[in-house]
Amino acid sequence: RPQDFVALVERHGIGWHEKTLGQLFCDHSAKDIIRMLMAEMKGAGAQLRLETSIGEVERTASGFRVTTSAGTVDAASLVVASGGKSIPKMGATGLAYRIAEQFGLPVVETRPALVPLTLDQAQLAKLGALAGVAADAEARFGKAAFREAVLITHRGLSGPAILQISSYWREGEEIVLRLMPDIDIASILKGMRRANGRQAVQTALADILPRRLAQFFADEAKLTGRMLADLSDKTIDALASSIQVWAVKPAGSEGYRTAEVTLGGVDTRALDSRTMQAKEVPGLYFVGECVDVTGWLGGYNFQWAWASGFVAGQDV
Structure with a gap:
C-alpha cells in the first residue's frame, strides 16, 4: 500500500514533501530512494548483478533456468x-x-x-518564437483532461499536462488546450476595453498571458496593432475562444527515448x-x-x- 512505502521511507530517515495533486517528492534527492532500496535488498540477502545480459530462459523440471552473460541461474x-x-x-x-x-x-x-508530443514543420514554423514559454492550461483529449502546466519546446509540446494527456492521445487526432482555465478571458478583455479602449490588443493580452503567447494569438487573429476600442464583442469572444479552445494536432511523440x-x-x-x-x-x-x-x-x-x-x- 502507498502508506506502507511512505512508512518505509520515513524509517530510513528520508525527508519528503507533497506537491500538487498528491505527488510526493524527496526533500533532497531521488538517489535517497535508491540507497534505501539497496539497503533493503542487502538486508534481504538478495544479489545484485550489474552489466549482465539475459540470454535464454527455459522451463525445467524443477522450475526455470536463465542463461546470462555471467553464467546460468536455476530457480524454482x-x-x-x-x-x-x-x-x-x-x-x-x-x-x-x-x-x-x-x-x-x-x-x-x-x-x-507520459511523453512530450511533437509538431510538424509547419506548426513549428508558426510556434518557433514560443519555445521555452510555459502557461497554466487544461489539456483535453476525449473525456480525459489534465490541469497543469504546458510548455512549448523546439520540438512541440511538453510539460506535465501534455505528458499526462499523451497516455490517451492517438495519432491523427487533436488535443484541445484551454490556456488560463480559471479565468474568463473574454470578460476580462471587455472590462479592459471599457477602462482603456486605446490599449493595443497584444498589450492587453500580455496582462493575461506570457508576452510571447499574447503576441502569437494577436498575430493569429490579425489584431496586432489594433486598439481594444476597435473590437466588437464578437471579435473579442472569438479571440478568447482561440486561446481557451486551442485545438492542436500533434504529429507524433518523442517516442521511447524520452x-x-x-x-x-x-x-x-x-x-x-x-x-x-x-x-x-x-x-x-x-x-x-x-x-x-x-x-x-x-x-x-x-x-x-x-x-x-x-x-x-x-x-x-
Missing part, C-alpha cells in the same frame, strides 16, 4: 521485473514481452506514454491479480511496468511496481 520461480521499453539509454528493452510470448502469454500492443513509461504490456487477464503469477505457467511472475498497467505522473507507476513486486514476493 522466475519473477520478470525488467520494465518496459521507455528510455533505452538506461537499458530498457522488450525482454519481458519476449519472455511472455515465449510462454504463451498475450501482450497488449505497447506505445510510449517516454517516462510504456503503455500496454503483458495482458493482466493472463495473470493472477493476487500474486502476479501467470495463470497457465506456475512459478512465472510478471510485475511492474512490463504489465499492462499505466498510472499518471506523480509516483503512481513506481507504486504499482513496488506493490506488484511485493505481492509476487509474498507468493514465491
Whole structure:
C-alpha cells in the first residue's frame, strides 16, 4: 500500500514533501530512494548483478533456468521485473514481452506514454518564437483532461499536462488546450476595453498571458496593432475562444527515448491479480511496468511496481 512505502521511507530517515495533486517528492534527492532500496535488498540477502545480459530462459523440471552473460541461474520461480521499453539509454528493452510470448502469454500492443508530443514543420514554423514559454492550461483529449502546466519546446509540446494527456492521445487526432482555465478571458478583455479602449490588443493580452503567447494569438487573429476600442464583442469572444479552445494536432511523440513509461504490456487477464503469477505457467511472475498497467505522473507507476513486486514476493 502507498502508506506502507511512505512508512518505509520515513524509517530510513528520508525527508519528503507533497506537491500538487498528491505527488510526493524527496526533500533532497531521488538517489535517497535508491540507497534505501539497496539497503533493503542487502538486508534481504538478495544479489545484485550489474552489466549482465539475459540470454535464454527455459522451463525445467524443477522450475526455470536463465542463461546470462555471467553464467546460468536455476530457480524454482522466475519473477520478470525488467520494465518496459521507455528510455533505452538506461537499458530498457522488450525482454519481458519476449519472455511472455515465449510462454504463451498475450501482450497488449505497447506505445510510449507520459511523453512530450511533437509538431510538424509547419506548426513549428508558426510556434518557433514560443519555445521555452510555459502557461497554466487544461489539456483535453476525449473525456480525459489534465490541469497543469504546458510548455512549448523546439520540438512541440511538453510539460506535465501534455505528458499526462499523451497516455490517451492517438495519432491523427487533436488535443484541445484551454490556456488560463480559471479565468474568463473574454470578460476580462471587455472590462479592459471599457477602462482603456486605446490599449493595443497584444498589450492587453500580455496582462493575461506570457508576452510571447499574447503576441502569437494577436498575430493569429490579425489584431496586432489594433486598439481594444476597435473590437466588437464578437471579435473579442472569438479571440478568447482561440486561446481557451486551442485545438492542436500533434504529429507524433518523442517516442521511447524520452517516454517516462510504456503503455500496454503483458495482458493482466493472463495473470493472477493476487500474486502476479501467470495463470497457465506456475512459478512465472510478471510485475511492474512490463504489465499492462499505466498510472499518471506523480509516483503512481513506481507504486504499482513496488506493490506488484511485493505481492509476487509474498507468493514465491
